[in-house]
Amino acid sequence: MSGPSDFQPQNSVLKWIERRLPIFGLVHSSFVAYPTPRNLNYWWTFGGILSFMLAIQIVTGVILAMHYTPEATMAFNSVEGIVRDVNYGWLLRYLHSNGASMFFIAVYIHMFRGLYYGSYKEPREILWILGVIIYLLMMATGFMGYVLPWGQMSFWGATVITNLFSAIPYVGESIVTLLWGGYSVGNPTLNRFFSLHYLLPFVIAGVVVLHVWALHVAGQNNPAGVEPKTEKDTVRFTPYATIKDAFGLSCFMLFYAWFVFYIPNYLGDPDNYVVANPGVTPAHIVPEWYYLPFYAILRSIPNKLFGVVAMFGAILVLAFLPWLDSAKTRSSRYRPLAKQFFWIFVVVCLGLGYLGAQPPEGIYVIAGRILTVCYFAYFLIVLPLLSRIERPRTVPNSIADDVLAKGRYVASIAVAAAVAGLLMLGGGSQAQAQEHDTPNPPSLTWSFAGPFGKFDEAQLQRGYKVYKEVCSACHSMNLLHYRNLADPGGPGFSIAQATALASEIKVQDGPNDAGDMFERPGRIADKFPAPFPNENAARAANGGAAPPDLSLMAKARGYERGFPQFIFDAFAQFQEKGPNYIHAILTGFEDKPPAGVTIPDGSYYNKYFPGHAIKMPKPLSDGQVTFDDGSPATVDQYATDVSAFLMWAAEPKLEERKRIGLQVMIFLIIFAGLLYFTKKKVWANAH
Amino acid sequence: MTTASSAGHSRRDFLFVATGAAAAVGAAATVWPLVSQMNPDATTIAAGAPIEVDISPIAEGQDIKVFWRGKPIYIMNRTKKQIEEAQKVNVSDLRDPQPDSARVKEGHDNWLVVIGICTHLGCIPIAHEGNYDGFFCPCHGSQYDSSGRIRQGPAPLNLPIPPYAFVSDTKIKIG
Numbered sequence: 001m002s003g004p005s006d007f008q009p010q011n012s013v014l015k016w017i018e019r020r021l022p023i024f025g026l027v028h029s030s031f032v033a034y035p036t037p038r039n040l041n042y043w044w045t046f047g048g049i050l051s052f053m054l055a056i057q058i059v060t061g062v063i064l065a066m067h068y069t070p071e072a073t074m075a076f077n078s079v080e081g082i083v084r085d086v087n088y089g090w091l092l093r094y095l096h097s098n099g100a101s102m103f104f105i106a107v108y109i110h111m112f113r114g115l116y117y118g119s120y121k122e123p124r125e126i127l128w129i130l131g132v133i134i135y136l137l138m139m140a141t142g143f144m145g146y147v148l149p150w151g152q153m154s155f156w157g158a159t160v161i162t163n164l165f166s167a168i169p170y171v172g173e174s175i176v177t178l179l180w181g182g183y184s185v186g187n188p189t190l191n192r193f194f195s196l197h198y199l200l201p202f203v204i205a206g207v208v209v210l211h212v213w214a215l216h217v218a219g220q221n222n223p224a225g226v227e228p229k230t231e232k233d234t235v236r237f238t239p240y241a242t243i244k245d246a247f248g249l250s251c252f253m254l255f256y257a258w259f260v261f262y263i264p265n266y267l268g269d270p271d272n273y274v275v276a277n278p279g280v281t282p283a284h285i286v287p288e289w290y291y292l293p294f295y296a297i298l299r300s301i302p303n304k305l306f307g308v309v310a311m312f313g314a315i316l317v318l319a320f321l322p323w324l325d326s327a328k329t330r331s332s333r334y335r336p337l338a339k340q341f342f343w344i345f346v347v348v349c350l351g352l353g354y355l356g357a358q359p360p361e362g363i364y365v366i367a368g369r370i371l372t373v374c375y376f377a378y379f380l381i382v383l384p385l386l387s388r389i390e391r392p393r394t395v396p397n398s399i400a401d402d403v404l405a406k407g408r409y410v411a412s413i414a415v416a417a418a419v420a421g422l423l424m425l426g427g428g429s430q431a432q433a434q435e436h437d438t439p440n441p442p443s444l445t446w447s448f449a450g451p452f453g454k455f456d457e458a459q460l461q462r463g464y465k466v467y468k469e470v471c472s473a474c475h476s477m478n479l480l481h482y483r484n485l486a487d488p489g490g491p492g493f494s495i496a497q498a499t500a501l502a503s504e505i506k507v508q509d510g511p512n513d514a515g516d517m518f519e520r521p522g523r524i525a526d527k528f529p530a531p532f533p534n535e536n537a538a539r540a541a542n543g544g545a546a547p548p549d550l551s552l553m554a555k556a557r558g559y560e561r562g563f564p565q566f567i568f569d570a571f572a573q574f575q576e577k578g579p580n581y582i583h584a585i586l587t588g589f590e591d592k593p594p595a596g597v598t599i600p601d602g603s604y605y606n607k608y609f610p611g612h613a614i615k616m617p618k619p620l621s622d623g624q625v626t627f628d629d630g631s632p633a634t635v636d637q638y639a640t641d642v643s644a645f646l647m648w649a650a651e652p653k654l655e656e657r658k659r660i661g662l663q664v665m666i667f668l669i670i671f672a673g674l675l676y677f678t679k680k681k682v683w684a685n686a687h
Numbered sequence: 688m689t690t691a692s693s694a695g696h697s698r699r700d701f702l703f704v705a706t707g708a709a710a711a712v713g714a715a716a717t718v719w720p721l722v723s724q725m726n727p728d729a730t731t732i733a734a735g736a737p738i739e740v741d742i743s744p745i746a747e748g749q750d751i752k753v754f755w756r757g758k759p760i761y762i763m764n765r766t767k768k769q770i771e772e773a774q775k776v777n778v779s780d781l782r783d784p785q786p787d788s789a790r791v792k793e794g795h796d797n798w799l800v801v802i803g804i805c806t807h808l809g810c811i812p813i814a815h816e817g818n819y820d821g822f823f824c825p826c827h828g829s830q831y832d833s834s835g836r837i838r839q840g841p842a843p844l845n846l847p848i849p850p851y852a853f854v855s856d857t858k859i860k861i862g
Contacts, residue, residue: 063721
């Protein structure tokens with residue numbers, strides 16, 4: 001990609017191939033001999049990290065597609081089937097779902113780096129625009145991927161985002177119908193989104209090739225923003241850039257692994273563990289964290305069409321950046337004013353991201369409007385103006401001069417702070433609408449919390465007993481099978497015990513040879529029996545509110561921990577909102593609502609239930625279930641045990657995940673250490 | 688670099704080798720889950736549990752086909768003639784030598800239970816067809832006798848016997 005190669009293979013087979021297809025020469029000139037500025041800092045490793053993330057997403061995605069069913073009634077359960085039943089399916093799914101977030105973290109760092117160092121300026125305009133195209137494609141791909149699990153957020157995200165197109169005058173409604181393939185989001189929508197979600201990553205890969213091509217024609221920009229002049233200004237791509245990228249990548253993988261193995265649902269929304277329901281919109285719709293700034297811009301404008309135009313405009317304005325900022329000096333290092341405005345702009349973006357996760361009311365709307373104006377002002381007023389009035393400092397004569405003048409870590413540290421800010425935003429997306437007077441559930445001590453957490457087998461067995469004797473009268477657990485009771489990392493029943501438990505139930509099977517359905521004793525492969533034959537029956541028998549399925553309850557409920565607690569949660573690996581909440585609900589019933597609170601007929605007062613009026617009567621009372629191991633027969637004990645049991649039911653591979661996670665973290669730390677010292681050795685020659 | 692001591696060389700070489708080795712180990716460990724996921728998942732394994740079949744409705748000379756682990760299993764109630772033919776074959780002349788007694792359960796000579804998948808390329812042979820009173824595969828013309836042994840055609844082996852046992856005289860458990 002960078003002109004004719006001087007690569008001369010020695011091996012006769014390679015020679016034979018090279019004469020007919022000069023592929024080794026191409027690879028050699030692009031990734032070995034290619035001259036790279038010697039003053040690149042670690043922010044330049046994110047290009048390689050992004051290529052790696054694209055590869056990870058394609059590999060894990062192709063594998064997930066082997067097990068996934070893109071059909072509206074089966075999609076949700078097929079994803080759970082992957083997580084529960086496929087070998088290492090949980091790993092592949094979490095790698096893919098968190099991989100999307102990592103991809104966006106990396107791309108935002110990559111873009112801010114380009115912005116700071118002026119990497120879009122002549123002669124790199126096409127390179128930058130190709131990057132904007134990749135970013136747009138990533139957003140489309142990420143959005144469609146989020147629809148595929150067919151949870152509540154998938155469904156309503158799809159509804160809201162496709163409805164953006166209805167803002168287009170005259171043809172909007174027709175376009176939306178076209179996108180849906182129906183009169184609402186449904187199975188045809190899911191099918192085409194799956195098809196496109198599979199296609200677009202390969203389109204991205206194609207544009208990435210163009211992006212790298214354009215990069216290798218123009219050459220890399222660098223922190224000094226001056227072009228390489230002599231050979232002293234550059235080093236060969238391999239080994240210098242390769243080893244530096246590898247070290248950067250290994251650090252990024254550590255960060256990635258932390259999410260995958262220890263807080264895999266931190267960046268997700270609990271509502272997406274509830275199967276899509278076209279009849280009920282979640283109380284608070286938020287997109288994935290990486291769309292939040294644009295979502296905030298959309299909501300800031302009180303006009304449908306202009307809101308949509310502003311949102312897309314906020315992305316498209318990036319493509320015009322090379323002409324909006326016509327300053328001759330590339331790097332913000334030598335632009336005192338531009339540097340300050342850059343950091344203000346970073347804060348504006350983070351602020352918009354935070355606001356995107358907040359409910360659209362009161363101060364949040366006003367703040368959103370102010371920041372939206374700031375966002376556009378940066379591109380349309382500040383940058384054009386600065387290029388005319390700013391007096392830049394003198395840039396170094398050459399890259400070699402820049403290397404000699406060391407000690408510019410301030411900017412890097414500041415950017416690191418910005419990265420931490422991005423991470424915070426991620427947590428912000430978890431924000432849940434809360435009734436302001438609902439207290440947060442108290443945090444209990446769970447045996448399965450933390451990096452070495454394990455389920456307490458006796459506790460899970462007790463919890464199963466509580467479920468079986470109390471909860472199962474109204475609540476199904478459709479994703480659980482009797483065989484799961486004997487799975488490693490679970491309640492620790494033996495196969496014989498699980499078989500005995502299964503044989504207690506009657507299962508309808510058939511048809512037999514005569515065409516009749518018949519009943520047989522349950523087998524270990526059977527699901528837990530559902531108390532009602534269908535949702536309508538469940539609704540009718542429970543005063544109009546169907547008791548929800550409990551399989552995923554411990555991951556489908558959450559609450560807001562607030563700023564800055566949710567940031568600490570990422571470090572403390574706090575993942576126990578679900579069991580805390582279930583325990584709180586089960587113990588939060590009060591016979592009489594406090595003075596001034598009225599509860600509708602057929603509902604009951606619960607301190608921790610949002611809105612306080614819960615349709616479920618107080619399910620547990622002291623002495624209701626007798627434990628064989630002598631544990632106290634109290635509501636608190638029942639609630640704790642059944643919450644732990646439901647946590648296992650929702651995350652049955654938790655122990656395996658944490659065990660493998662520890663091995664991966666130890667390996668990555670050693671590997672990153674080795675790469676660090678190797679990098680130092682290699683670069684020792686270059687200085 | 689101009690001059691480096693040999694000690695420096697070996698230390699660096701060790702570092703390079705260790706880093707490369709760690710990368711190789713990491714890559715190999717990564718491949719494992721990517722390949723392992725292709726194996727049958729827990730649902731498929733659970734669905735492959737043994738099945739019980741009531742054989743009382745199968746009259747002499749008839750056969751039924753049941754499925755176990757997605758494979759068709761022929762359960763054939765053989766006639767006297769079929770049993771005699773199967774028993775009197777000279778075993779050493781067979782392509783895959785096996786006496787009939789090794790292919791049925793003792794005391795249940797009339798019951799032949801075989802996996803109905805041709806050992807040539809996996810088609811399903813038709814029962815009660817061909818020259819040997821057994822099975823005939825329509826794909827490439829393999830013929831099996833009344834004991835399910837290969838007698839003619841391209842298939843190399845006899846029809847395999849699935850693991851099964853008689854629970855009672857009228858019920859077998861396959862798997």
